[in-house]
Amino acid sequence: MKAVHMNQSASIAGHAGHNRLLSALPALEQARLLPLLEPVVLDPGTPVYEAGRMQAHVYFPTTAIVSMLNVTADGTADEIAIVGNDGVVGIALFMGGETMPSRAVVHEPGGALRWKAALLKREFDTGGAMQQVLLRYTQALMTQMSQTSVCIRRHSVDQQLCRLLLQRLDRHASMELALTQELIAGLLGVRRESVTEAAGNLQRDGLIRYGRGRIVVQDRAGLEQRVCECYALVCEEYRRLMSISPG
Numbered sequence: 001m002k003a004v005h006m007n008q009s010a011s012i013a014g015h016a017g018h019n020r021l022l023s024a025l026p027a028l029e030q031a032r033l034l035p036l037l038e039p040v041v042l043d044p045g046t047p048v049y050e051a052g053r054m055q056a057h058v059y060f061p062t063t064a065i066v067s068m069l070n071v072t073a074d075g076t077a078d079e080i081a082i083v084g085n086d087g088v089v090g091i092a093l094f095m096g097g098e099t100m101p102s103r104a105v106v107h108e109p110g111g112a113l114r115w116k117a118a119l120l121k122r123e124f125d126t127g128g129a130m131q132q133v134l135l136r137y138t139q140a141l142m143t144q145m146s147q148t149s150v151c152i153r154r155h156s157v158d159q160q161l162c163r164l165l166l167q168r169l170d171r172h173a174s175m176e177l178a179l180t181q182e183l184i185a186g187l188l189g190v191r192r193e194s195v196t197e198a199a200g201n202l203q204r205d206g207l208i209r210y211g212r213g214r215i216v217v218q219d220r221a222g223l224e225q226r227v228c229e230c231y232a233l234v235c236e237e238y239r240r241l242m243s244i245s246p247g
Contacts, residue, residue, distance in 0.1 A: 010195065014171070017154045018062035018063065018111075019060040019113065020085055020086050021060060021088055021133055022034070022060055022136055024133050024242055024246065024247065025130060026129055027141065027244075028032075029129045033123065036115060036116075037060070037113040037114065037212075038114050039111060039113055040111070040114050041111055042059070042064040042106040042108070043106060043112060044109045044178070046105065047103065047106075048089050048104040048105065049089070049103050050103055051099075051101050051103045052070060053099060053101065054098055054099060054147070055090050055093050055099070055100075056116070057090065057115060058089060058091075058093055058094070058114065058115050058117070059087050059088065059089040059090060059112045059113070059114045059115075060089075060112060060114075060115070061087070061089065061110065061114045062085055062111040063085065063108075063110030063111045063114065063115065063173065063175075064108060064109060064110035064114055065106075065110070065168060065171050065172065066082065066083045066084070066089050066106055066107065067079050067082050067105050067106075067187065068080050068083065068089075068102050068103070068104050069105060070081065070101070070102050071102070071103050073176045076186075076189070077186060078187065078189040079148070079164075079187040080102060080145050080149070081145045082144075083166075083171075084172070086141075086170070086171060087137050087141060087226060088093065088134065088137060089104050089112075090104075091134075091229065093117050093120055093164045094120060094121060094124040094134055095138065107166070108171075108172060108177075108178065109133075109190055109197050111239065112145045113175050128246075129246035130203070130246075132244075133242075133246050136241040137241070137242070140234075140237055140241045140242070141240055143233075144238075145236045147216040147230045148230070150164060150230060151230040152188065152189060154198055154228075155175050156228075157195065157198040158198045158201055158226065160188050160190075160198075160228075161184065161188070161202065162202070162226050162227035162228075163209070163227050163230055164184065164187065164188065164230045165179075165215065165217060166224065166227060167215060168219060174217075175216060175220070176214055176215070176217075177214065177215045177217070178213060178214055179210075179217075180211070180213040181195045181196055199215070202223075202226075206219055207222040207223055207226070221223070
């Protein structure tokens, strides 16, 4: 993780504008809080936090995407949620738990704004607009986690792959994603052969093109028609919660 030193508040404000949680704050709150945040670059594969360890910062991704993983005793890591420019990584800091049983790892490299734990806690405890935004986002994140669990148990690998791709497209500026079949199999907790078959089905139908560790989405509307209801349910709950103006 590399810090990007920006002395001009306008530069930080522009960076923050790419994170929807920070953008949801009233203008006066943004002007007051943004100088407390530090721009950083998140490198791919970098752990943002480890299971059971204290967190020093929270991160508001702007262009980076972070994968939240449940890691079992045998080392298996299944994805339970992703966070991009829609949210914040490190909810344990303001929810009072201090640590999380999950692991957070950078999937797509890019920028983020980080906030020191002590400063965040102090602001959260004031009960202002930031507290309201963070609590509503936490509810949306819990919805994503619970629906991911349902999806893995109830829906086909084709549908799960569509969900995984659409969730990343929503948080990514490009239609091209860095995803190997081995990585997808790990994230979904399925055999690689199942991913090969599912990706082949989507490519045959003209929805994606894949090769050399990258997937290019050619027909997003087709993915939306093919995905299970989990994707739309999570999106709608996020829109509902984040459309409430902080008082």
